[in-house]
Amino acid sequence: MPLSPANAAHALGDYLHSFPDDHPLHVALRTYALSLSLSLGPALVPFLISPKARAGGIKALTNVLRREFGISSFASSMTVGVGGGAALKFILDNWSKRFHRDASCSTKATSPLPSWWQRLKTWLASLDEFHRNFVSNLISAYMAIVLLQSRRRLSRNTPPRAAIPMTALTTSTPTSPSFTLDLTLLFVVRAIDSLVRSKLLPCETKLSSKATREEKDRVRNKRQQVTTRLDAFVFWASSARIMWCFFYEPDSLPRSYNKWIMSLANIDPRLLHALRAIRSDSFSYVKGFSIPPDLVSGFSRDLGYPSAWGDPALLPGYGGAEADRVWKTLGVTNRSGVGGLPCELVHSGFGSSCTANAGVRGIHAFAEALAIYIPVHILPILLTRPRTLLQKQQIVSSILSILRSASFLSTFVSSIWFAICMTRTLFLARLFPSIPHDFWDGPFGCTFIGSLVCGSSIWVEEGKRRGEMALYVLPRAIRACIPKSWLTSGRRSVRVVERLAFVLSLATLLTASSQSRESLRGLSRWTLSFVMKGPNTGFWKRKRQDASTTATLLDSSSPRESSPPPDTQQTKT
Incomplete structure (x- = not known):
């Protein structure tokens, strides 16, 4: 008698639950589900918000579904990389046990197998658990990147779509970087962080069992201090590089990040455009020319100011008394002693006050940051412990965290603008009037100082979030440091280096999730703990414990049927 769909589903569920949570089958299923949610969700968003995407109809939707459910999709590739490594590790563990058992019971008879196969079997059997895990993950990670990059040939015949932050699987052309580059750099940064935390930073788990609680606390505090300072330095250096590239080399950053x-x-x-023209020597106050001639004069006219305010032939190239005479002729009253563009043009419609300009832009960034950080702080609580949002203490804590994160981003933006004004108007240019203003408005002047200053705003953010912020910006900073001419050259060395980095990084992360989970943190620790160990780790375990505790309390408080008195039982008997 054939099973009904409901009974078949129950039978399949019972079969899956017969395996432990860390079984390769469960690892593969969780990896596929999580990877599919990260790729399919953003791929379907354009069909909900873009009329142009919906114009494609069912055919366009079918192409998206075929791409995301295909064998070379992100979900399938990650399943091969993560689940394949777990399966290989499972096979090697069982084979190693059987090899040692057979070797202890076998005689010295000559084996019919080739000598190289015997040496390979002996070498594999001699590996400890850590190295078996690493070798398994190396093999599966290589299969994953080969499978993922095979999508390039298939995507040339499909129209490009918006980049997915996690996968960055956009259409690749011979003149564009590899579409897996952002994903590779993400793994590289997380793997380096894991190695640094496990090898260079002190860890309380490495202390002897006789260590006192004070010694463990001292080591833990030292580790926290070193980590916090290192995270702040990484964020500062990365943000400085990113902002400088934003001003002068935007092609070295992802397009969505630039926007x-x-x-x-x-x-x-x-x-x-004006800043980049000064860098390329197409715009100069000293030489008095601009290519094209109306590069800034048209901008000044559009803002409602005289076009002469944007003409380098009329603007003073140096500070001092000569600059004051020029400003008096042009009708500019707030740039005494300095040259260059008037503040009204640099502020782009936010008035002539440098302090007010920085403040207004900071308020604007604060408002936009609220829209970013409210979901970031609230969604994890809704998914893990929603009842705590009814507690006054949790509500206050969440609000303070959101305001602090928004203040960090607001400080980041306003500090750039204030540093620019301090350099070209308020202090440095006024202090050294003999230096031409081509330098102050050039790539190593006001924008350079602003790029260096903005990263210090990371100290406004909470300590535990500084690490995630540093790990978020570091991949983009690394990409901005790689020569674009090499990335877009189409050389074989580009693919070889990327594959090597992808394989080693993913293998390191997967091995660390099983062997040294304390070396992982933040997003990588949560993701790999859930994928490799199942819903019995991390906050999932706490959620289950809270649910079981609540069920126990409800069960103990529920009314039960009272047993009959002894004499009644005796009568019935």
């Missing part, structure tokens, strides 16, 4: 910075900082694109 996000542009929206947050609220910078007029024409002002960026």
Whole structure:
């Protein structure tokens, strides 16, 4: 008699639950589900918000579904990389036990197998658990990147779509970097962080069992101090490189990241064109020329100011008394002693006050940051412990965390603008009037100082979030440091280096999740703990414990049927 769909589902569920949570089958299923949610969700968003995407109809939707459910999709590739490593490790563990058991019971008879196979079997059997795990993950990670990059040939015949932050699987052309580059750099940064935490930073778990609680606390505090300072330095250096590239080399950053910075900082694109023209020597106050001639004069006219305020042939190239005479002729009253563009043009419509400009832009960034950080702080609580949102203490704590994170981003933006004004108007340019203003508005002047200053805003953020912020910006900073000419050259060395980095990084992360989980943190620790160990680790375990405790309390408080008195039982008997 055939099973009904409901009975078949129950039978399949019972079969899956017969395996432990860390069984390769469970690891593969969790990996596929999580990877599919990260790739399919963003791929379907354009069909909900973009009329252009919906114009494609069922055919366009079918192409997206075929791409995300295909054998070379992100979900399938990650399942091969993570679940395949777990399966190989499971096979090697069982084979190693059987090899040692057979070797202890076998005689010295000559084996019919080739000598190289015998040596390979002996070497595999001699590996300890750590190295068996690492070798298994190396093999599966290589299969994953080969499978993922095979998508390049298939994607050339499909239209490009918006980049997915986690996968970055966009259409690749011979003149664009590899579409797996962002994912590779993400793994590289997380793997380096794991190695640094496990090898260089002190860890209380390495202390002897006789260590006192005070010694463990001292080691833990020292580790926290070193980690916090290192995270702050990484964020500062990365943000400095990213912002400088945003001003002068935007092609070295992901396009979506450029748009996000542009929206947050609220910078007029024409002002960026002027800065890049000064760097390329197409615009000069000293030489008095601009290519094209109306590069800034048209911008000044659009803002409602005289076009002469944007003409380098009329603007003073140096500070001092000569600059004051020029400003008096042009009708500019707030730049005594300095040259260059008037503040009204640099502020792009936010008035002539440098302090007010920085403050207004900081408020604008604060408002946008609230829309970013409210889901970031609230969603994890809704998914893990929603009842705590009804507690006054939790509500206050969440609000303070959101305001602090938004203040960090607001400080980041306003500090850039204030540093720019301090350099070109308020202090440095006024202190050294003999230095040409081509330098102050050049790539190593005001924008350079602003790029260096903004990263210090990380100290406004909470200590536990500084690490995640540093790990978020570091991959983009590394990408900005790689020569674009090499990335887009199409050389075989580019693919070889990327595959090597992908394989070693993913294998390191997967091995660390099983052997030294304390070396992982943040997003990587949560993701790998859930994927490798199942819903009995991390906050999932706490959630289950809270649910069981609640059920126990409800069960103990529920009314039960009272047993009959002894005499009644005796009568019935």
